[in-house]
Amino acid sequence: xxxxxxxxxRRKWLLMVFLLIVILSYVFASMTVWTTDSRLLxxxxxxxxxxxxxxxxxxSVAPDQFRFGVYYLxxxxxxxxxxxxxxxxxxxxxxxLLEEEAWDEEFRRSFDLFFSVEERMSxxxxxxxxxxxLLSSVxxxxxxxxxxxxxxxxxxKIEEYAMDPARLVLTIGSHIPExxxxxxxxxxxxxxxxxxxxxARFFFSIVxxxxxxxxxxxxxxxxxxxxxxxxxxxxxPFATQDFLQAETMFSLSLFTGSLIAIVRRxxxxxxxxxxxxxxxxxxxxxxxxxxxxxxxxMSNKPNLKKLHTWLKIAVLVMxxxxxxxxxxxxxxxxxxxxxxxxQYDFNLNNIWSLVYPxxxxxxxxxxxxxxxxxxxxxxxxxxxxxxIFMNFMIGRTSEARLLLPVLVYCLPFVVKGIEDLTHxxxxxIDRGGxx
Numbered sequence: 044x045x046x047x048x049x050x051x052x053r054r055k056w057l058l059m060v061f062l063l064i065v066i067l068s069y070v071f072a073s074m075t076v077w078t079t080d081s082r083l084l085x086x087x088x089x090x091x092x093x094x095x096x097x098x099x100x101x102x103s104v105a106p107d108q109f110r111f112g113v114y115y116l117x118x119x120x121x122x123x124x125x126x127x128x129x130x131x132x133x134x135x136x137x138x139x140l141l142e143e144e145a146w147d148e149e150f151r152r153s154f155d156l157f158f159s160v161e162e163r164m165s166x167x168x169x170x171x172x173x174x175x176x177l178l179s180s181v182x183x184x185x186x187x188x189x190x191x192x193x194x195x196x197x198x199x200k201i202e203e204y205a206m207d208p209a210r211l212v213l214t215i216g217s218h219i220p221e222x223x224x225x226x227x228x229x230x231x232x233x234x235x236x237x238x239x240x241x242x243a244r245f246f247f248s249i250v251x252x253x254x255x256x257x258x259x260x261x262x263x264x265x266x267x268x269x270x271x272x273x274x275x276x277x278x279x280p281f282a283t284q285d286f287l288q289a290e291t292m293f294s295l296s297l298f299t300g301s302l303i304a305i306v307r308r309x310x311x312x313x314x315x316x317x318x319x320x321x322x323x324x325x326x327x328x329x330x331x332x333x334x335x336x337x338x339x340x341m342s343n344k345p346n347l348k349k350l351h352t353w354l355k356i357a358v359l360v361m362x363x364x365x366x367x368x369x370x371x372x373x374x375x376x377x378x379x380x381x382x383x384x385x386q387y388d389f390n391l392n393n394i395w396s397l398v399y400p401x402x403x404x405x406x407x408x409x410x411x412x413x414x415x416x417x418x419x420x421x422x423x424x425x426x427x428x429x430x431i432f433m434n435f436m437i438g439r440t441s442e443a444r445l446l447l448p449v450l451v452y453c454l455p456f457v458v459k460g461i462e463d464l465t466h467x468x469x470x471x472i473d474r475g476g477x478x
Contacts, residue, residue, distance in 0.1 A: 056265060060256060060265075060269055060272075061253070063269070063272075064249055064252040064253060064256070064272065065249055067248075067252060067272070067273075067276045068245055068248035068249045068252060069245060071244075071245075071248055071276065071279060071280070072128070072241055072242075072244045072245035072248060073128065073129060074280060074283075075241070075244065075283055075287055076128050076129065076130050076241055077129075077130075077131065077132075078280075078283065079283050079284070079286055079287050080130070080237075080240075080241070080286075080287075081130055081131070081132040081133055084132050084133060084136055085133055085136060085226050085227060087286075088130075088133060088226050088233070088234075088237050089223075089226050089233075090286075091236075091237055091240055091289075092226070092233045092236045092237055094107055094289075095114055095117065095118070095236050095240070095289070096236075098111055098114040099114055099115070099118050101374075101375060102377070102378075103378065104378060104379060104380065104381040105371070105375070105378040105379060105380045105381070106380065107288075107289075108370075108375045108378040109326065109367075109370045109371065109375065109378070110288075110289070110290040110294075110323070110324055110325055111323060112290070112293065112320070112323025112324050113243060113247075113289050113290045113293040113323075113324060114289060116243060116293075117236065117239040117240055117243050117289070118236075118239075121239040121240075121242045121243040121246070122235045122236050122238070122239030122242075123235075123239075124239070124242050126238065126242050126245075127229065127238060128238055128241045128242075130237075133226075133227065134229070136227065137227035137228065137229075139212050139216075140212060140213070140215065140216030140219065140227060141213075141216045141224070141227060141228075143209070143213060146209035146212075146213070151209065154208060158208075160206065163206075163208075240289055243289070243292075243293070244287075244291075244292050247292035247293045247295075247296050248292050250292075250296045251292055251295045251296040251299060252272050252275070252276070254296060254299040254300050254303060255271060255272055255275060255299055255451060255454070256268050256269065256271070256272050257303060258299055258302050258303050258306070258451075258455060259271040259272075259454060259455040259458055261303070261306045261307070261419075261455065262417060262419070262455040262456065262459045263455060263458050263459040263462050264462060266462075267458040267459060267461065267462040268455075268458065270458045270461065271454040271455060271457070271458045274406070274454060274457070274458070275450065275451070275454060278403060278450065279447075281399070281402070281403060281443055282403070282442075282443040282444035282447055283444070284441075284442070284443070285439075285441070285442045287444065288444070290324045290325060291444055291447070293324050294321065294324035294325045294328050295447055295448070295451060297317060297320050297321040297324055297328070297332075298321065298328050298332060298448050298451060299451050300317060301314070301317045301318070301321065301332040301335075301336075302332075302335070302451070302452065304317055305332075305335055305336050305339050305423075306419055311355055314336060314355075314359060315358070315359065315362070317332065318332055318333055318359055318362050318363060319362060319366075321363070322362065322363055322366040326363045326366050326367045326370070327363075327433065328448060329362070329363035329366070330360070330363040330364065331426055331430050331448070332359075333356075333359040333360045333362070333363060334360070334426045334429075335423050335426050335452075336356070336359055337356040337359070337360065338422055338423040338425060338426060339419065339422055339423050340352055340355070340356060341356075341422075342418070342421075342422030342423070382439075384437055385436060385437055386435075386436070386437055386438060386439050387435060387436050387437075389439055390435050390439065390440055390441075393439075393441055395441040396435075396439060396440045396441040397440075399440065399441050399442075399443045400431070400440050400443065400446055402443075403443045403446055403450060404446060404449060404450065404453075406457060407449070407450065407453035407454070407456075407457055410453075410456060410457045410460040410461075411456075412460075413456050413457075413459060413460035413463065414453070414456040417456055417459070420456055427449055427452070430448070430449060431446065431449065434446065
């Protein structure tokens with residue numbers, strides 16, 4: 044009976060954890076819509092969809108073209124899920140440009156309060172003065188030409204539009220080309236692709252947080268493992284600047300799943316499968332999965348004497364290296380990097396490339412002594428050094444998302460350290476005078 048009770052409690056706990064993870068993932072996905080995907084209004088949506096279509100067509104720039112896995116999932120699965128996201132900026136702009144009903148009495152009154160007629164006329168007067176100065180600087184004393192130009196400007200009826208901004212905005216909306224207008228309409232294929240990207244981010248955030256919880260449970264208790272999820276969720280928004288890339292949560296899910304497989308000594312077939320999948324997201328992450336696996340295998344001295352151990356290591360390391368060569372030389376040889384391949388000069392001269400990594404990794408750095416007490420970390424920590432160095436050399440480390448795999452790797456020993464410190468500092472419980 045006790046066994047059944049314990050199992051029931053475990054199920055209730057995991058159900059609560061899952062519910063919390065879904066909520067955190069929804070908040071995170073929604074937040075990225077407001078803060079990153081909509082920061083440039085409709086252009087952000089246009090950029091996302093254009094990149095998506097180029098990747099699917101096999102003609103995008105590097106490295107996006109080499110990270111095609113999640114794009115295919117979005118194209119053939121996630122964009123067909125009818126889940127809408129609250130993209131307030133784009134939806135607001137869409138209504139004002141395309142729907143006369145949006146300009147109701149309430150909105151017109153609000154518009155006039157925040158941007159009064161007097162302010163509009165003042166701006167027009169300033170514009171007219173600048174037009175006069177510009178015409179004089181271009182045409183000198185040729186009054187005839189200046190009058191002709193001014194007459195043409197006045198024919199645009201700018202003053203009338205200033206008095207009736209709804210007419211101006213709706214006129215602009217009616218002249219937007221159809222292929223661009225689709226980015227404003229929720230039911231268009233462009234919007235479905237865009238929402239598909241956010242839905243994929245939501246789904247893989249759930250998958251990632253679940254995997255992070257179970258990865259942490261290999262080293263710490265259930266409460267501390269949940270703390271790892273909450274801590275990562277608290278830091279994750281910090282990594283969304285500079286336009287969150289499509290593969291981020293997909294790649295983190297595969298990376299975390301691979302760490303679990305390594306810790307639990309899963310079959311080599313499982314490891315090969317995970318590394319192959321990771322290659323469709325980020326071959327650099329796939330390579331370091333292989334490196335962590337290799338370090339863990341080599342920590343067992345009897346393994347070093349076995350030929351099949353070295354063959355497994357060689358195969359696993361060669362997969363991402365070979366995949367990179369095939370992607371860049373065979374499948375997509377025309378894909379050019381849109382930035383210089385080496386970015387160390389940028390990082391050395393950009394203070395945020397130093398500040399952001401320090402902030403993101405400061406908590407793991409404080410708890411590093413606890414890692415030395417855990418065999419898994421004691422045998423595998425070396426991969427962190429070349430990983431950070433590689434990203435500093437060829438990535439812009441001001442984009443803190445590049446270092447998220449290090450944070451994933453470190454969080455279990457962080458929460459384990461917090462757990463140990465808590466137990467040491469807990470006050471003695473007063474037991475009613477017991478000796």
